[in-house]
Amino acid sequence: MTETSSSRWPVVCPHCGQGLAAISAEGRLRGLRCPAGHRFDAAKQGYVNLTAGQRLKLTPDTAEMIMARERIQQAGVFDALSSALAETLTGEDQVIADCGAGTGHYLHRLLNESPGGRGIALDISPAGLRRAAKHPRTLALVWDLWQPLPVGSESVSSVLNVFAPRNPAEYARILTPGGQAVVVIPLAEHLVQLQQHGLIAQQPDKRRHLQDQMAPHLGRPTQAQEVRAEVPVSPETAADLIRMGPAGHHRSQEEVLDAVGASGIRTVTVAAEVLIWQKVPG
Numbered sequence: 001m002t003e004t005s006s007s008r009w010p011v012v013c014p015h016c017g018q019g020l021a022a023i024s025a026e027g028r029l030r031g032l033r034c035p036a037g038h039r040f041d042a043a044k045q046g047y048v049n050l051t052a053g054q055r056l057k058l059t060p061d062t063a064e065m066i067m068a069r070e071r072i073q074q075a076g077v078f079d080a081l082s083s084a085l086a087e088t089l090t091g092e093d094q095v096i097a098d099c100g101a102g103t104g105h106y107l108h109r110l111l112n113e114s115p116g117g118r119g120i121a122l123d124i125s126p127a128g129l130r131r132a133a134k135h136p137r138t139l140a141l142v143w144d145l146w147q148p149l150p151v152g153s154e155s156v157s158s159v160l161n162v163f164a165p166r167n168p169a170e171y172a173r174i175l176t177p178g179g180q181a182v183v184v185i186p187l188a189e190h191l192v193q194l195q196q197h198g199l200i201a202q203q204p205d206k207r208r209h210l211q212d213q214m215a216p217h218l219g220r221p222t223q224a225q226e227v228r229a230e231v232p233v234s235p236e237t238a239a240d241l242i243r244m245g246p247a248g249h250h251r252s253q254e255e256v257l258d259a260v261g262a263s264g265i266r267t268v269t270v271a272a273e274v275l276i277w278q279k280v281p282g
Contacts, residue, residue: 010155046133047140060125065248068240073105080229092116094157100164104132172217177281187271197263218277
């Protein structure tokens with residue numbers, strides 16, 4: 001086994017705060033270890049669980065929810081959003097912390113267009129991180145996003161957050177001076193067809209709530225872009241859009257398919273806003 005420099009991955013031990021070095025063998029990540037001897041073994045799928053022994057505030061997405069999300073991504077339902085993010089997050093050697101990465105879908109697209117870039121995928125769902133870990137320049141970590149992030153201060157050039165819980169104080173801490181936090185939220189008309197039939201719910205005033213969260217730590221957003229697309233969907237795809245979210249914890253596939261069939265939905269509106277905050281140097 002070999003131990004690579006912790007400088008490649010700017011991650012820190014959740015127990016003592018010292019840098020974590022990657023332990024590899026035969027070209028595969030075997031785990032992470034700090035100078036104090038704390039060690040975290042990698043699962044055979046390549047992700048590392050840093051939450052051992054901790055109680056999580058949120059319930060992780062299940063394997064079924066992750067598979068629904070993966071089918072949605074493969075079907076191209078959110079391609080317009082992926083393209084918008086690819087235009088926003090550019091840079092050859094950037095380090096991106098994807099907070100709430102899920103399968104790593106958006107992160108992987110960004111890394112594919114940034115040959116020297118590296119990504120840290122953070123999520124509480126091992127099922128999602130199994131997918132996220134497949135990219136060779138991604139370090140996938142199981143972590144509670146409400147807790148201090150296991151990432152070094154001023155060590156990442158970008159933070160990415162797509163439809164996920166947010167920890168603005170930690171974003172400000174881990175960003176390098178001049179770095180940016182890119183946050184995606186749904187607009188009121190996002191998946192409006194599903195909303196109209198009571199199949200999903202939308203929190204009102206998302207933008208105001210987000211700005212109130214971010215302002216004490218990163219000020220006001222420096223850029224904002226709306227992304228909209230009308231996307232044809234099959235009943236199965238519409239059901240996956242429902243099951244990939246909170247409804248996936250308590251509604252069966254059969255129940256959702258019946259509801260979608262009764263609704264007659266064949267097209268959905270994708271409507272999201274991409275907001276960017278920049279960390280002011282000094």
